Amino acid sequence: MFQIAALSLALSPGFGGDPVGPKRYPPVYIPVEAPSGYLYQPTYDVRTAVRLPATQYAPKAGDVLLLSDTTPFWTTLYRLVFSGRPGHSALVVTMPDGKLGVLEAGFNDTIWTRLTPLDYRLAQFPGYIWVRQRHVPLTPDQDARLTAFAVSVENKRYAVGLFAAQITPLSPRGPIRTALAPGPRGPGHPVFCTQAVLEALVFAGVIERRTIRPAATYPQDLFYDRSRNPYIDRHPPLLDGWAPPAQWTPVVGWSIEGKDVPKPPLAWPGGEAHVVHPIGGGANQPPTPVVVGRVPGELREVALVEHRPQRLGLFDRPPLLSRRR
Numbered sequence: 001m002f003q004i005a006a007l008s009l010a011l012s013p014g015f016g017g018d019p020v021g022p023k024r025y026p027p028v029y030i031p032v033e034a035p036s037g038y039l040y041q042p043t044y045d046v047r048t049a050v051r052l053p054a055t056q057y058a059p060k061a062g063d064v065l066l067l068s069d070t071t072p073f074w075t076t077l078y079r080l081v082f083s084g085r086p087g088h089s090a091l092v093v094t095m096p097d098g099k100l101g102v103l104e105a106g107f108n109d110t111i112w113t114r115l116t117p118l119d120y121r122l123a124q125f126p127g128y129i130w131v132r133q134r135h136v137p138l139t140p141d142q143d144a145r146l147t148a149f150a151v152s153v154e155n156k157r158y159a160v161g162l163f164a165a166q167i168t169p170l171s172p173r174g175p176i177r178t179a180l181a182p183g184p185r186g187p188g189h190p191v192f193c194t195q196a197v198l199e200a201l202v203f204a205g206v207i208e209r210r211t212i213r214p215a216a217t218y219p220q221d222l223f224y225d226r227s228r229n230p231y232i233d234r235h236p237p238l239l240d241g242w243a244p245p246a247q248w249t250p251v252v253g254w255s256i257e258g259k260d261v262p263k264p265p266l267a268w269p270g271g272e273a274h275v276v277h278p279i280g281g282g283a284n285q286p287p288t289p290v291v292v293g294r295v296p297g298e299l300r301e302v303a304l305v306e307h308r309p310q311r312l313g314l315f316d317r318p319p320l321l322s323r324r325r
Contacts, residue, residue, distance in 0.1 A: 019110040020286045025278040027264040028123040029295070031250055032272040035119040038252050039131055042244035044224050046085045046317065047310045048128055054252045059100050059118055061143050062134035062206060063092040064197060064238060066223045066245055069127025069257070080167045083228070084315035086130065089219040091197045092118060093150045094143055103150040105196040111158040112284070113196060115150050120276060120289040123250060126259035130223065130245035132238060138206065145204040152187035155284060159190035162215060173216040178231040181213050194219050198237055211235035226318045233318070254304045261304070269304065271297045 031037070036059050040051040046068070068086035090104035093115070100118040107114035108126075122129065138146065165171055172181035184202040191199055191214075198214040201207045213232065221227040223245050225236040249255060251270040262268055264275050274291045281287030 019112055020281045020284065022278075024108045024110060025281070025287050025289075026124060027275065027277045028120060028289075029250075029261075029263065029268045029270070029273040030119050030123050030276050030291075031270055032274060032294070034250075035274075037122055037248050037250045039133075039246035039248055040255075042246040044244055046130075046223065047312065048247055048255050048306065050249075050253060050255045050305060051247065052252075054249070057131065057248065059092050059131075060134060060137055061092055061094045061100065061146055062138045062201070064132040064134075064222060064242060065090040065092065065102065066130040066132065066219055067125060067127055069125070069259075079315055083218045083220050084313050084317075086128075086219050086223055089193045089197050089222055090121075091146075091150075091200055093146045093200070096147065096151060101150070103153070103196060103200060105153070105191045105193045106158050111160055113153050113156050113158060113191065114286060115154040116286070117289055120278075122248060123261075123276070124258070127257050129248040129258070131248050132222070132242040132245050135241055135243060138204070142204045142206055146200055146206070149187050149200040149203045153191060153196065155286075157190050159192045159195065162190070162195075163192040171216075172213065173218075173229055175230055178213050178216045178229055181216050184209050184212055184214055194222060197222070201237070207237055207241065212237055220316075220318065224318055226320065228318045251304075256304045256306045260306075268295050268297050273297055 034056050036057045038054040039057045040054050043051065066086040067088040067090065069088070088106065090102045092100055093103045095101040095115060102116045102118050102121040104116065105113040107116065166173065172178060184199050186199070186203060194217050195214040198212055198217060202209045202212055216229065217232055217237065221229070221232050221236065222238055225239045227233040227236070247255070250261065273295055275293035275295060276289045277292045278287035279290045
């Protein structure tokens with residue numbers, strides 16, 4: 001069973017192909033006025049909508065990104081472990097050059113952990129993004145340790161075996177097993193997405209390591225501050241230090257998946273924007289996003305909103321297991 005799960009993951013849609021090619025690193029538009037985009041009003045609701053008023057996103061190290069780009073494969077896999085949207089997570093960190101980046105294990109459905117410039121990743125992600133902003137800025141020491149952790153795992157392989165084990169009896173997630181499961185292991189080990197976020201925050205001293213179970217925590221747990229797992233429901237990692245999730249958008253009034261946002265050479269329907277192309281890369285070294293031009297955009301911005309009816313799937317919101325919230 002374990003071998004079948006691991007093989008299925010390795011052969012899943014998106015896990016093949018060139019990990020640094022144009023499919024993974026396409027050109028994008030980044031708005032000049034707000035390169036980090038905007039956030040709608042925060043709410044514990046995975047259903048997307050234009051929730052006004054919007055505020056310009058002022059990112060800082062320690063912010064947590066929850067991401068959702070559903071496919072039949074990932075939907076089925078998460079249902080097997082009694083979870084649902086959102087199915088991915090990442091962490092905002094300070095890169096060695098001083099700019100903000102995104103630490104992300106499983107970048108764009110690859111088996112690699114990447115450190116990507118924040119403005120590029122926000123504009124490039126093909127699904128929906130929610131941001132949980134850190135209430136209190138990190139101390140200089142915490143910020144430096146977060147960077148050190150990100151550098152230590154950058155361009156390392158994704159923890160395919162540990163992730164695949166989630167649907168086997170070897171999983172660390174269970175009513176009894178999670179309390180007894182190992183805690184954070186520190187840098188130098190393969191990680192999957194949520195594990196990378198929590199391991200980095202523990203290493204930086206931002207969250208208490210005693211109750212954290214990185215290998216048993218899913219993105220949905222970080223979104224809702226609730227969990228189907230009783231142990232994690234009693235010890236939500238982000239409850240006290242982060243704001244509720246706020247849907248991200250590149251332009252106020254838009255609410256569509258990233259894959260539907262026009263990219264070069266298509267016309268840009270928003271305001272003035274930079275044209276960004278990834279340059280270089282190779283031999284598992286990702287390309288560097290570079291500004292190569294500028295477009296004026298439309299005189300009257302076009303509102304892009306998905307009008308398909310939305311519903312919550314059976315596993316898209318965990319039940320309320322306790323009365324503390």
